[in-house]
Amino acid sequence: xxxxxxxxxxxxxxxxxxxxxxxxxxxxxxxxxxxxxxxxxxxxxxxxxxxxxxxxxxxxxxxxxxxxxxxxxxxxxxxxxxxxxxxxxxxxxxxxxxxxxxxxxxxxxxxxxxxxxxxxxxxxxxxxxxxxxxxxxxxxxxxxxxxxxxxxxxxxxxxxxxxxxxxxxxxxxxxxxxxxxxxxxxxxxxxxxxxxxxxxxxxxxxxxxxxxxxxxxxxxxxxxxxxxxxxxxxxxxxxxxxxxxxxxxxxxxxxxxxxxxxxxxxxxxxxxxxxxxxxxxxxxxxxxxxxxxxxxxxxxxxxxxxxxxxxxxxxxxxxxxxxxxxxxxxxxxxxxxxxxxxxxxxxxxxxxxxxxxxxxxxxxxxxxxxxxxxxxxxxxxxxxxxxxxxxxxxxxxxxxxxxxxxxxxxxxxxxxxxxxxxxxxxxxxxxxxxxxxxxxxxxxxxxxxxxxxxxxxxxxxxxxxxxxxxxxxxxxxxxxxxxxxxxxxxxxxxxxxxxxxxxxxxxxxxxxxxxxxxxxxxxxxxxxxxxxxxxxxxxxxxxxxxxxxxxxxxxxxxxxxxxxxxxxxxxxxxxxxxxxxxxxxxxxxxxxxxxxxxxxxxxxxxxxxxxxxxxxxxxxxxxxxx
Amino acid sequence: xxxxxxxxxxxxxxxxxxxxxxxxxxxxxxxxxxxxxxxxxxxxxxxxxxxxxxxxxxxxxxxxxxxxxxxxxxxxxxxxxxxxxxxxxxxxxxxxxxxxxxxxxxxxxxxxxxxxxxxxxxxxxxxxxxxxxxxxxxxxxxxxxxxxxxxxxxxxxxxxxxxxxxxxxxxxxxxxxxxxxxxxxxxxxxxxxxxxxxxxxxxxxxxxxxxxxxxxxxxxxxxxxxxxxxxxxxxxxxxxxxxxxxxxxxxxxxxxxxxxxxxxxxxxxxxxxxxxxxxxxxxxxxxxxxxxxxxxxxxxxxxxxxxxxxxxxxxxxxxxxxxxxxxxxxxxxxxxxxxxxxxxxxxxxxxxxxxxxxxxxxxxxxx
Numbered sequence: 001x002x003x004x005x006x007x008x009x010x011x012x013x014x015x016x017x018x019x020x021x022x023x024x025x026x027x028x029x030x031x032x033x034x035x036x037x038x039x040x041x042x043x044x045x046x047x048x049x050x051x052x053x054x055x056x057x058x059x060x061x062x063x064x065x066x067x068x069x070x071x072x073x074x075x076x077x078x079x080x081x082x083x084x085x086x087x088x089x090x091x092x093x094x095x096x097x098x099x100x101x102x103x104x105x106x107x108x109x110x111x112x113x114x115x116x117x118x119x120x121x122x123x124x125x126x127x128x129x130x131x132x133x134x135x136x137x138x139x140x141x142x143x144x145x146x147x148x149x150x151x152x153x154x155x156x157x158x159x160x161x162x163x164x165x166x167x168x169x170x171x172x173x174x175x176x177x178x179x180x181x182x183x184x185x186x187x188x189x190x191x192x193x194x195x196x197x198x199x200x201x202x203x204x205x206x207x208x209x210x211x212x213x214x215x216x217x218x219x220x221x222x223x224x225x226x227x228x229x230x231x232x233x234x235x236x237x238x239x240x241x242x243x244x245x246x247x248x249x250x251x252x253x254x255x256x257x258x259x260x261x262x263x264x265x266x267x268x269x270x271x272x273x274x275x276x277x278x279x280x281x282x283x284x285x286x287x288x289x290x291x292x293x294x295x296x297x298x299x300x301x302x303x304x305x306x307x308x309x310x311x312x313x314x315x316x317x318x319x320x321x322x323x324x325x326x327x328x329x330x331x332x333x334x335x336x337x338x339x340x341x342x343x344x345x346x347x348x349x350x351x352x353x354x355x356x357x358x359x360x361x362x363x364x365x366x367x368x369x370x371x372x373x374x375x376x377x378x379x380x381x382x383x384x385x386x387x388x389x390x391x392x393x394x395x396x397x398x399x400x401x402x403x404x405x406x407x408x409x410x411x412x413x414x415x416x417x418x419x420x421x422x423x424x425x426x427x428x429x430x431x432x433x434x435x436x437x438x439x440x441x442x443x444x445x446x447x448x449x450x451x452x453x454x455x456x457x458x459x460x461x462x463x464x465x466x467x468x469x470x471x472x473x474x475x476x477x478x479x480x481x482x483x484x485x486x487x488x489x490x491x492x493x494x495x496x497x498x499x500x501x502x503x504x505x506x507x508x509x510x511x512x513x514x515x516x517x518x519x520x521x522x523x524x525x526x527x528x529x530x531x532x533x534x535x536x537x538x539x540x541x542x543x544x545x546x547x548x549x550x551x552x553x554x555x556x557x558x559x560x561x562x563x564x565x566x567x568x569x570x571x572x573x574x575x576x577x578x579x580x581x582x583x584x585x586x587x588x589x590x591x592x593x594x595x596x597x598x599x600x601x602x603x604x605x606x607x608x609x610x611x612x613x614x615x616x617x618x619x620x621x622x623x624x625x626x
Numbered sequence: 627x628x629x630x631x632x633x634x635x636x637x638x639x640x641x642x643x644x645x646x647x648x649x650x651x652x653x654x655x656x657x658x659x660x661x662x663x664x665x666x667x668x669x670x671x672x673x674x675x676x677x678x679x680x681x682x683x684x685x686x687x688x689x690x691x692x693x694x695x696x697x698x699x700x701x702x703x704x705x706x707x708x709x710x711x712x713x714x715x716x717x718x719x720x721x722x723x724x725x726x727x728x729x730x731x732x733x734x735x736x737x738x739x740x741x742x743x744x745x746x747x748x749x750x751x752x753x754x755x756x757x758x759x760x761x762x763x764x765x766x767x768x769x770x771x772x773x774x775x776x777x778x779x780x781x782x783x784x785x786x787x788x789x790x791x792x793x794x795x796x797x798x799x800x801x802x803x804x805x806x807x808x809x810x811x812x813x814x815x816x817x818x819x820x821x822x823x824x825x826x827x828x829x830x831x832x833x834x835x836x837x838x839x840x841x842x843x844x845x846x847x848x849x850x851x852x853x854x855x856x857x858x859x860x861x862x863x864x865x866x867x868x869x870x871x872x873x874x875x876x877x878x879x880x881x882x883x884x885x886x887x888x889x890x891x892x893x894x895x896x897x898x899x900x901x902x903x904x905x906x907x908x909x910x911x912x913x914x915x916x917x918x919x920x921x922x923x924x925x926x927x928x929x930x931x932x933x934x935x936x937x938x939x940x941x942x943x944x945x946x947x948x949x950x951x952x953x954x955x956x957x958x959x960x961x962x963x964x965x966x967x968x969x970x971x972x973x974x975x976x977x978x979x980x981x982x983x984x985x986x987x988x989x990x991x992x993x
Contacts, residue, residue: 009923011806012935016919019942023908026946029953030908033863034901041864048861049877194660195881 050190050205051117051197057184058147059168060212062161062175064221065256065438071161071175071266074150077130077143079121083114086140096121096141099133117197123166124148149175151266156224158263159283160255160383160436166271172281174215174436177382181440181447184212213442218254218435218450223247223524226554227259230528230547235261238533238543244285244415245529245551250423250522252452253432255381258285286386289412290529293496294349294540295514296408296418301346302425302466303369304357306458312465314342318352324403329355334601346469347477349493351407358406363397366405372457373421374431375413381434389413408496419514419527425466426490426516426525429458471519480595480621482515482545484553486563490522491515491548493540498532508532513544517552518561526551536609537623539597545621569617576612577605582626593618602626633988635691639917642910643687643965643980647680647973649907650891650966656874657894658887658968672887672968679970683977690981691988698982699929702755706776709748712741713783730787740971742784742792746799746940747979749780753800754932757807761928764808767816773804774817790828790835791959795943797821802939807932842957855890858883859952862893863904870900887968889960892952907966908949914980915942921987930986937979940964 033041062071079100086092089111097104100122110119123146125133134143149164162173170179187209192202231243247257264270264280271277282288304310320336321328331337331351337344345353358366370376376391390412392401404410413421420434431453440448458466470490473479482491491514498508511533516525528544528551537543555561572592577585582598585605589596594616600606609623610616655673662671698705716722716729723731723738731738753773763769777800785793801821804814829835837852845853845860862878865871876897879886886894896904918938925931941964948963950956962969964976 007808008806008928008931011808012919012922012931015802015806015935015939016916019915019938019946020912022942022946023912026949026953026955027905027908029955030863030896030904030949031901033860033953034866034896034904035868037860038864038867041860045861045865045877048882049880192877193880194664200880 048195049192051193051199052188052190053144055187055189055207055209056146056168057186057209058211059149059164059170059184060182060214060440060442062182062215062217064217064219064224065254066220067216068221069152070157070217070219070221072150072152073147075127076123076146076148077125077127077134078123078146079125079130079133080142080144081111081119081121082117082140082142083111083119084117084140086111086138088139092138092141095136095138096133099129100125118142149266153221153224154265154267155263156221156228157219157258158266159260159281159285160219160258161266163266163269163281172384173283174217174383177384178215178437178440181213182215185210211442213440213447215440216438218249218252218256218438219258220256222558223551223555224257224259226551226558227257228261230551231259231261234528234530234543234547238530238535240530240534241532242284243528243530243547245547246285246415246419246527247551247555248419248423248432248434248525248527250427250516250525251430251432252450253420253423253434254438254450255434255436256524258283260284283383284531285415286381286383287414289387289389289414290510290531291409291411291496291499292413292418293408293494293510293512295422295492295494295512295527296411296413297346297349297354297406298422298425298466298470298492298514299370299373299375300354300357300366300406300408301342301469302458302462303366304361305465306369306462307361307365309360310342310357312342316340316342316345316350316353316356318345318348318350322352322355322403324355324359325398325400327400329400329403333598343469343472347473349473349478354406354408355403356406358402359399363394363402366402367391367394367397369458372431373424375411375417375421379414379417379420379434381416382437386416387414389417408494415527415529419525422514422516422527423525424457426463426470426522428460429456429463431455431457467516467519467522470516474515474519478539478541478597478621479513479515479545480619481541482513482548482552483619484517484549484556485569485617485619486565487517487552487556487561488519488564489515489517489549489552490519491545493545495538495540509538511538511540511543513540513548515545515548515552517556518564523559524552524555537597537599539623541597541621542623571615572618574608574610574612574614574616574622577608577624578612580605582624585624589622589624595619595621597621597623598626599623600626635688636917636921636984636987639914639921639980639984639987640687642913642917643977644684646907646910646914646965647683647977649895649910650963650968650973651676651680652873653891653895653898653966654887654968656876656898657879657891660879661881661886664881675970676968676973679973682970683965683973685977686974687977687981687984690978691984693981693985695933695982695985695989696927696929698751698933699755699758702752705748706752709741709745709752710779710783712739713745713780716741716787728787728789730789737970740969742787742789743969743971743975745780745784746792746796747937747975749776749796750799750803750936750940750979751933752776753803753807754929754936757803757932758927758929761808765810767810767813770804770809770813770817773800773807776800777803785828788832789960791947791961794959795940795947795961798943798947799936799939802943803932803936806935806939838959839957842954845954855884855958856954859890859893859958860954862886862890863896863953866897866900866903868901870896870898870903873898885960888962889948889967890952891967892949892963895966896952904949908945911941911945911964914938915945917987918983921983921990924990925986926990930989934983934986937983940979941976 058073093108094104162175170176187207190205192200227245234243244260318337320334321330337348337350378386378388423432474483478493479491494512498505512529514527516522526548528548533543606625654676658672659669663669715732722729841852845856849857915938922931922934948961962972
């Protein structure tokens with residue numbers, strides 16, 4: 001008998017052994033899944049166990065230099081509907097639609113035919129409307145509070161601050177440039193839910209949102225208000241296309257104010273009109289270039305002094321034009337300025353003087369110096385899409401071009417480049433980097449702080465001399481209207497013809513004035529440009545300078561800067577000049593203590609502005625037409 | 627040997643089985659309360675059924691202990707034919723119930739029965755009885771044919787439902803029975819070859835089996851389709867870690883893990899009681915299986931020995947296959963965990979089998 005009891009016993013034991021082995025193997029296997037792979041698996045599983053409700057981090061604030069908010073946040077509601085929980089679709093969508101100005105039928109259709117658990121009905125619902133709706137306690141309607149940008153000063157700094165999109169992400173301007181700091185870290189509420197997305201009655205866990213960091217800027221809201229006022233007035237007064245003003249801290253390059261008109265209200269961004277939004281939100285002072293004209297002569301003078309090609313005793317002769325390489329280049333005063341010392345040349349803004357200076361320096365030295373001021377390259381301002389300006393290739397510059405560049409033609413700069421360069425000229429010769437941000441910080445740490453440069457561009461003595469020369473321009477030359485009685489202000493006017501598709505555009509000018517004060521130890525520099533003025537005049541001295549003077553006056557009062565001299569304001573009546581010869585009129589004006597700009601090259605005065613008999617301040621600049 | 631008048635029940639076996647059933651009731655409630663509330667509006671829906679099944683099961687476990695199992699030898703053919711008939715009934719329209727695309731249940735006025743659960747034991751009884759009677763013949767291949775035929779017929783009926791998992795289970799049990807009953811190794815090898823060869827054929831026959839096989843190889847490739855069940859089972863076990871989330875704290879029971887109260891209850895045990903709980907459950911099964919084999923080793927007759935060992939094999943095979951599926955060791959297939967998974971047919975069938983084993987034990991003590 002082969003099939004014995006011992007054999008059965010042996011076979012039973014074999015089966016038991018196999019089973020035991022398999023049970024143990026399974027224990028090991030379960031251990032691997034439960035414990036060894038556990039953590040990675042749970043990480044994957046977590047996604048399905050909860051529904052997460054995002055908690056938007058409030059964006060960081062943007063502050064002016066005294067900590068006053070330029071941009072802050074306000075609470076808004078986001079309105080959701082859970083279609084499955086809505087009891088009466090018709091009534092609910094009716095109420096929501098009328099409160100949120102939506103189409104009731106579309107909404108009802110959306111609720112009825114929804115396959116998702118939740119519909120976002122509207123974002124950024126203002127607090128009052130949202131609160132009113134919430135009090136109604138409609139079934140299936142849910143609210144979450146959110147924060148959105150609030151601009152206490154509406155139009156102020158619109159092109160600087162930039163804007164955020166509907167999801168609160170910075171798009172351009174400082175909002176865009178510093179978005180990574182400002183946006184913060186979103187939090188979330190994790191609501192345990194079943195596989196169909198239904199919430200379970202369990203305690204939700206909460207990941208706190210981290211508020212964005214604060215951006216402290218160099219802007220001074222008071223000075224900004226002066227600038228905003230100036231550009232808006234100039235726009236209207238001169239029927240201009242655009243007026244821009246930059247106020248800069250001369251020593252650091254910090255932008256104290258930057259205003260542009262026309263502008264728009266950041267609280268009601270024209271999101272539906274992209275063309276308009278793009279036009280109004282573009283910061284033309286950083287992104288666009290213009291031919292600077294006479295304001296550029298500041299650099300030519302400074303570099304000539306620095307390179308020793310001219311000094312106070314140098315004399316120049318202007319017969320109304322220069323012939324360079326056989327080409328006649330006219331001075332703005334075709335009658336000529338005669339023989340002048342450097343100071344007179346600067347005060348007269350005589351083109352011939354600056355042609356001489358540029359030609360004497362030569363392209364290499366001149367370009368080297370201009371590059372030192374940061375011209376022809378990006379300034380490094382904390383702003384996107386900055387332009388680097390346009391300078392001819394050094395190797396391609398012929399003497400004719402060099403002469404033109406000397407008085408600010410055949411070169412294009414951004415307003416920001418120009419004022420930054422001027423700051424370097426007058427602040428003792430130290431390069432400045434224009435900037436908006438002073439620091440970026442939150443409760444825990446500082447993420448960024450602006451560190452000023454210490455690179456020298458020109459010598460202290462050249463800078464000192466430049467301040468004197470430019471102060472003379474305001475006191476004695478074409479910059480009269482840029483002055484404020486009793487204060488020391490330096491500056492330079494500029495009037496440049498605009499080019500359109502390569503040719504001079506007739507009657508289109510950019511009038512500008514760049515000034516700084518106090519002239520002996522400057523704190524602020526102001527560049528004011530008026531694009532295409534369409535009024536009685538286009539001279540920088542008349543169109544731009546007065547607004548700078550006005551702004552300086554307000555700054556002095558605001559900063560408590562006392563006048564150095566106390567001259568009582570004197571007034572004179574505008575004399576009748578029409579029909580007089582130019583020499584006679586000039587003598588009368590000089591006697592009255594008035595300065596003048598002349599339009600036309602004739603001998604007989606045709607008209608004057610202001611009109612005869614008007615009461616004007618002594619020392620004012622009037623316009624005479626011949 | 628001294629004859630004692632008192633026939634002693636196997637208390638360790640009964641205690642282990644009752645403990646598993648009690649755990650089963652708790653875990654079925656925990657795993658199903660949420661889905662039962664969602665689907666039936668009554669969180670106790672499965673618990674009540676399970677409690678009723680457990681009560682009936684316990685009754686059978688005790689009652690069959692007093693039944694003279696040796697009477698079964700005479701009825702072996704009747705039992706086998708009854709088994710086949712029940713299996714065939716699922717295909718009769720109006721009686722068979724189709725669920726998830728498979729006909730596995732027979733409708734009775736107040737309840738449904740899964741005949742494949744009883745068929746396993748019908749087959750074991752037949753094989754044990756046959757082998758006990760003709761144990762000398764089993765050394766020849768011819769002598770093995772009745773067992774093979776019974777096994778093959780059962781497999782054929784079950785796979786027609788279709789129910790791959792129980793088919794595999796029945797095949798394995800048949801193999802075990804042949805081995806235990808003393809079939810020669812070369813004969814076993816001869817039988818194993820075509821059986822192994824049949825596997826790829828069966829897989830190719832139904833495309834869903836191939837997809838499931840691929841899902842098993844890499845469930846993360848289709849975590850929302852074929853791989854879903856396995857991925858969710860992994861999540862449950864992983865969620866439990868070593869000590870578990872605590873009783874009733876399963877996260878996967880919130881409709882994430884399908885069949886969490888039946889075929890995948892072990893995942894929920896792992897999630898709530900951790901690796902520790904899993905080991906305890908496996909230990910309890912080890913005790914149950916060990917007691918069956920111990921009874922087989924001490925049985926007073928061949929039929930008792932083969933019957934007890936057969937029951938032990940059914941339990942062991944089903945536990946091993948179930949846990950192997952849940953832990954992603956073999957391709958997913960639906961098989962209840964004996965005594966624990968929701969399902970009254972399974973409970974009553976297994977408990978009755980335990981009762982028979984207890985009967986063998988009580989009898990062996992008489993020697």
